Amino acid sequence: MLRLSKRVEYALMALLHMDEEADQVVSVAELADQYDIPSDMLGKVMQALARSGLVKSIHGAHGGYQLSTSLDNLVLGDVLEAVEGPFRLVKCQETPESCDQYKVCPIREPVLAIQNQLLDYLASFELKTFRETSKSKKI
Amino acid sequence: MLRLSKRVEYALMALLHMDEEADQVVSVAELADQYDIPSDMLGKVMQALARSGLVKSIHGAHGGYQLSTSLDNLVLGDVLEAVEGPFRLVKCQETPESCDQYKVCPIREPVLAIQNQLLDYLASFELKTFRETSKSKKI
């Protein structure tokens, strides 16, 4: 239903948090505790962010995660793709067989066009705009 | 995962079909047959479109559905809202209790802002742009 997954919400919270604690290493346990997130769940999300290079992971004791680039360089699309994989409006975009209507579908092409425009649009939401509103809580 | 539901796909197919058969009354059975859609399912979708006024329903024998306005006046947002209800990126937008993180959530406000922009954007995709590509198949 065009809804953000919990995984994406968790990723955004974590990234925003790390932005505030600039350059500090933060562990999954800390984040999970602070934001009431199931920690194993958040662990998976952080791993996904690390695999996509949005964050750097530090192994071993006193390890954790760190932003690998400033939030200034990140957009919503980056986060979505990192945690949910490529953005597809319809299933048959990945595997044609997955749509029973594939052969007779009159909407596939126009939907693909929309998907591409939406993809661009998702890249226009900069994470740095998340700063003000979240910071305002602290004032 | 930000994917169009089958219900929305079915609605788009039906609307496009009705646009081509301008003003003719078309039954769920016909549509379901032509596009390989489970007919009870399509029935529900058409009912939703009728409730939202996008189509007119004609009861009784030889009944069916008809566009109540030209496709020219419809946008993707209309269809989404008709079949899935109001567009919400996060659950707590409807019911705060539904997000465990509600109290500590640092992303709610910025996400709401994005939701509103996306809502506008969805209203910019006109269904008439679906015509060309689908018509081209018939040439």
Next chain:
DNA sequence: TCTAAAGCGGACAAAATAAGTCCGATTTAA
């Protein structure tokens, strides 16, 4: 007036996806 063809709507069942849990393995600072 009867019948068959349609839409209506509620309840249900099945399937798919998302969310969350568990656990053993590895890495590394102290």
Next chain:
DNA sequence: TTAAATCGGACTTATTTTGTCCGCTTTAGA
């Protein structure tokens, strides 16, 4: 050597989506 951390696979549970069933109402036409 130990404890604190990430890693990743397998698994379970919850939620949502998709599809089905069935009895009801409406209406054109024989």
